[in-house]
Amino acid sequence: MPSAAGRGQGPERDRRPENGEQPAADDYAKERYGVSSMIQSQEKPDRVLIRIKDLTEEKADEVVWVRGRIHTSRAKGKQCFLVLRQQQFNIQALVAVGQHASKQMVKFAANINKESIVDVEGVVRKAHQKIGGCTQQDVELHVQRIYVISLAEPRLPLQLDDAVRPEVEGEEDGRATVNQDTRLDNRVIDLRTSTSQAVFCLQSGICQLFRETLIRKGFVEIQTPKIISAASEGGANVFTVSYFKSSAYLAQSPQLYKQMCICADFEKVFCVGPVFRAEDSNTHRHLTEFVGLDIEMAFNYHYHEVVDEIADTMVQIFKGLQERFQTEIQTVNKQFPCEPFKFLEPTLRLEYREGVAMLREAGVEMGDEDDLSTPNEKLLGRLVKEKYDTDFYILDKYPLAVRPFYTMPDPVNPKNSNSYDMFMRGEEILSGAQRIHDPQLLTERAQHHGIDLEKIKAYIDSFRFGAPPHAGGGIGLERVTMLYLGLHNVRQTSMFPRDPKRLTP
């Protein structure tokens, strides 16, 4: 059975929609529809495909070609209404019996499986009234030709309309929503929703803004190895790799390498890359593999020089997202309503003891050197929001006891340290510190922590040939995306999340 002759796309293949509709010989529109042969780069036609988002009233009465997916289709007598989708945008298309379309063509169009990709030629027409369900509300497409480019199987594992439905509608109206495992198991389809498209375009923007800002500030991008010979922080929570006849580990952070670059005079470095944690944590915010946005910087006299640079980088990201990704933010908000993200300029910096005091005032009992529990972090986030009206702040001067051995002690109060966390909507997104750049003190602190000096010899030796004072921090990309958008699970902001129970797809 031949495909539509009009396309001339090389050798014919026997492929048809499940319903088996193909042009019949007595059909006056028979060359105007059909299943195209597989695009194998047979030819380079001049045809221009117009983007759906560009189909506006200005294009009224023009004949255009569009490639899109069949989002929905609804036949009604001699007409078939299609919604054609392209990324976040969609338009209504009408196939109606008439000069260009036969009743066979309407039937063919109505029977194309959802999510199939089609090429459509049509006239752009002003709509008589706003078209509710579409992003292109003022125009519709009157179809003159339609060819299937890639056919979807008839049964979809999930429906896109269900996948973008706000949870509240599911709960209150009993309408279908899609649970997280179904989404992740069928990620190729779940990622097609307007919400997913927006989330990951915005995430791409975060990476770009992070790097753009740092390059402008004179930072150099570095690439650090992920396969390492020794577990950097003592060996807990580290994945083992078999490496030829020996074994190795996956880096839990690029920190040692960032610091080596500082010792090698790169002065200001950043890197963006995977970070691996073999923690058996099954929470909304832990992944076994996530993307670290890492910064390390030599400073002159005070680590606040670095804190200020990092905080300003975050502020530039927040501003850039507001400016460049408003459409994406609004798209996500439709499914996941959320207050706009608020921040101050310059960023609010509180000392740990101030945070503890605020918590105590709110009834929390904790010691001066206790670490913050997750609930207390969240509570403090709410208290800070009430008092200062910001969703982003820095908590500075953590107790030395709760920080890693390489953290520089505070010069005045030896129970404190030159270390800090940064928070978005009450959850930690960055942890950082001035690092000890003096091999003698570093050795003392490692011994104090009971760390085997032999295992960190290479690390300590890095500082023996002159090391500038430096500080830095690591940011979790997925957390930043999640918290900026007010989402509730880091799996929503990791394209292919990895956790102790999930390694696929």
Next chain:
Amino acid sequence: MPSAAGRGQGPERDRRPENGEQPAADDYAKERYGVSSMIQSQEKPDRVLIRIKDLTEEKADEVVWVRGRIHTSRAKGKQCFLVLRQQQFNIQALVAVGQHASKQMVKFAANINKESIVDVEGVVRKAHQKIGGCTQQDVELHVQRIYVISLAEPRLPLQLDDAVRPEVEGEEDGRATVNQDTRLDNRVIDLRTSTSQAVFCLQSGICQLFRETLIRKGFVEIQTPKIISAASEGGANVFTVSYFKSSAYLAQSPQLYKQMCICADFEKVFCVGPVFRAEDSNTHRHLTEFVGLDIEMAFNYHYHEVVDEIADTMVQIFKGLQERFQTEIQTVNKQFPCEPFKFLEPTLRLEYREGVAMLREAGVEMGDEDDLSTPNEKLLGRLVKEKYDTDFYILDKYPLAVRPFYTMPDPVNPKNSNSYDMFMRGEEILSGAQRIHDPQLLTERAQHHGIDLEKIKAYIDSFRFGAPPHAGGGIGLERVTMLYLGLHNVRQTSMFPRDPKRLTP
């Protein structure tokens, strides 16, 4: 023994140069030099540190503070000449007995170990004649104060001057050079050389130009997982990871995930990240972990739409490097002389059969469907350079037999394929193809290659719900840097290279 009082940097620590020089009580300059206490962020002085590269004649007679490393020092009677280095730049500094400096101070300065970091206050003076060994040739610094900020150990594992010496000088004049293993074993020091600084600043630039160009072209950056559940291309050359109670693999390429993103309507995606190959190849161009610059893109009718975008991206990188990194290119050229990199616009695209014909004309015997050996690739590169005067070209339409199963066959000649490699100076930097987007054909081709269909089920299933035609490719970052600069070993362009014999530092 107190450090110099002038710094006021918090609690004193007993730390001194190996030679033990510290100010003596009867020294009129005693507060003008010494070993500073460790910078622990005790204070935030107003002091402005000037960059060495900004010390030019315009600053003559100004008093400035500079932080730099002691690159060399040479005492001569009542004077000591220091060269202070900061990244790629350096300046001569003179400490001479007089109003500001005592003979003890000159001795102190002369005895500071090389590579130590010092803060120096001095007057910028015009030099009487060009200062040969320094980047700042027109000025020198007359030192009034000097404090050691971080002391290097007295014995360096390698000398920076040896490490930047052109190999030819080593061979012809018998002067010391540094071998690669010594460099890599002591990478923190080796990376301080002007050559290394330039190489890795330029590499950071390649990444930035790659992304800048693609973002401008409408691409979205994606993050793909590195821990995967199944070995993507049949299980050879893959590293195994222990994953909780089970095992997993390290991704040999992000290709499946890029393709899934295409099937998920992202249309144009790129990613920059580590790629792992468990190949026991000990050559100048193989690493077990390298950085992949990966592109995947849906096209309308012909995969050359994608080839053109990739080639133009490379051209934008080459142009950007020429414009923004001229200093770095020249710095590297001093140690590793090399012809400037040449390219055409648009990029030269030859068909594989044309390449084979050129090789045969040059006396090479090979069949139409034989793959190119490495020597033949290099020879072809030279022939192309002679004939077309370009160091960058595309070889298109490889024999189907030498490409992976997912490669789209050529629509006209079934022995060929819609696949391509790109070359710089005769070495492959990118391999790519139109991918089969049709699950039926993909199944057939996998079977033809004897691949277990069960193992690639998830891959094939990705294409069952409508898949646009698409093509892409993967670029090796370290190779691009190496070949652009005309270097000869990929370990020179990987900060911390990994190969079958090296996992450290």
